[in-house]
Amino acid sequence: MEDLLLLPILLFFLAGMNSLNTSATVFTLRNQCPYTIWPGTLSGDSGAVLGGGGFELSPGASASLSAGPGWSGRFWARTGCSFPGSGFNGSCTTGDCAGSLRCTSGGSPPVTLAEFTLGGSKDFYDVSLVDGYNVGVGIRPAAASCRYAGCLADLNNRCPAELRVVAAEAAGSGVVACRSACDAFGWAEYCCTGTHASPSTCGPTRHYQ
Template identity: 45%
Template sequence: MKSLQVAAALLLLLFFGHSLARAITFSVHNKCPISIWPATAPNTGHPVIAGGGFYLPPGQTQRFEAPKTWNGRIWARTGCNFTSNRQPACETGDCDGRLQCNGLIGTPPATLVEVTLQGDTGKPNFYDVSLVDGYNLPVSVATRPFSSKCSIGSCSKNLNNLCPQELEVLNKDGEVIACKSACLAFNIDSFCCRNDYGTPEKCKPTMYSKMFKDACPSYYSYAFDMPPPLVNCASKEYVITFCPSAWGADQASI
C-alpha cells in the first residue's frame, strides 16, 4: 500500500511539474507615476488568468502564469475606486465596476496587449499592441531574456497630450485621460473598416490613425494597419511594461 502511495505521489509531482514547466509567465510592470489596475480577459474557450485583474502601484511588478495555449488581452485601468460603489469604478478600461474582470472586456478606449499562445515550444507565439479602439497608456512588450526582434516598443509621444478634442475622454477635473479611435468616436464604416470598407484595399489610413501611428509606430493604429505590427516569438516569459522609460519626455504628464 505504501509503495502505491509513493508511486501516486511521484506521478502527481511529475504531472504538475510538467504542467508548470509548460506554462507561460507574464511579468506586468508599472513604471507609470500613478497606480494602475491591470486586467486580463480571455478569448472564448480560454480560462481567466491573474484573477482577471489586480492593483499595481508605481514601481511594482506582478507575475502570473497562463496556459501554454492561452489567447486573450491584457490592459491597464486607471483612476479606479472600488470602495465607493460608483459606476464605473475606473476612469479608463473599466469592466462593470469589478476589480477582477472575470472574463469581461474593458470599456474602451484602452491600449490593448493582444496575445495568442501556440502551445508548442517549437512554434512562435503571436502578440501585438492595439489602438484600434483607442489609447489610455503607453506599453511595451518584450521577451525574457530580451531580444530586440521580439519586442514591441513604446510610444515616442503621449497621445493624451495630442488627442483632438473630438476624440478626448475627460475626467471630472477636465483632464484628458484617454483618446478614442475614430471608429469608436464616430462609428462610421470607413473608420471602422467594415461593410463596404471591410478590406485593406478599401480601408486606408486616416488623419486620426496617422496621428496614432506617428506617436506609437509599433502599435496597430487601425484595423488594416500595414505592415501588420504583429510579433511572433516563442518564449517562456513575456514582460509587459506600462509607461516604459522610452516613453518620451512628457511621461509625467499623465
C-alpha cells in the same frame, strides 16, 4: 516556448512574458506609471483566468502571472479606479469592466490593449489601439529573435480635440484617454466595415495618420 521579458520604460504600464518551462509561460506586468493602475485580464476560448481577472498594481510594482500552452487573451491598464470592499459596484476613469475589480468582460474603450496567443513553436503578441488609447504599453521579448512591440508615445496630449476623453480630476491637461475614430463616429471608413472592409478600401484617415 519563446522567452519574453518586459521593457521597463518610465511612466508606462508594460506587459510581457518569459518562459518558465515547456508547459508554462510567465507574464510579468510592471507599472512604470507614477500612479496606481488596475490591470485587467481577459482570456479567450474559455482559457484560464489570469490574476483573477484584475488586481491593483502600485507605482513601480510588478506582478507575474503564469499561463499554460495555447493560452490567448489580453491585458490592459485601468486608471482612476475606486472599488468598495466587495470589489463590485466600483468604477474606473478608463478601462472599466462593468465596475468590477475582477473583470469578466473587456475594458470599456478607449483603452490600450496588449494581446497574446501562445503557440507551439511560436508565440504571437501585439499592442493594439483598435479600442483607442489610455496609457502607453510596451512588450519586450527576452529572446533576441523576437522583436519589441509597443506604443509609448503620449497620445493623450496629441489626441485630436474631437477624440479626447477629459476627466476633471486628472492632473495636467485633464485628457485621460483618446478614442478611436471608429468609436467616436461609427463611420464605415473609420471602422473598416461595409464597403471599407478590405485592406485595399480601408486606408489611413487623417485621425489614424
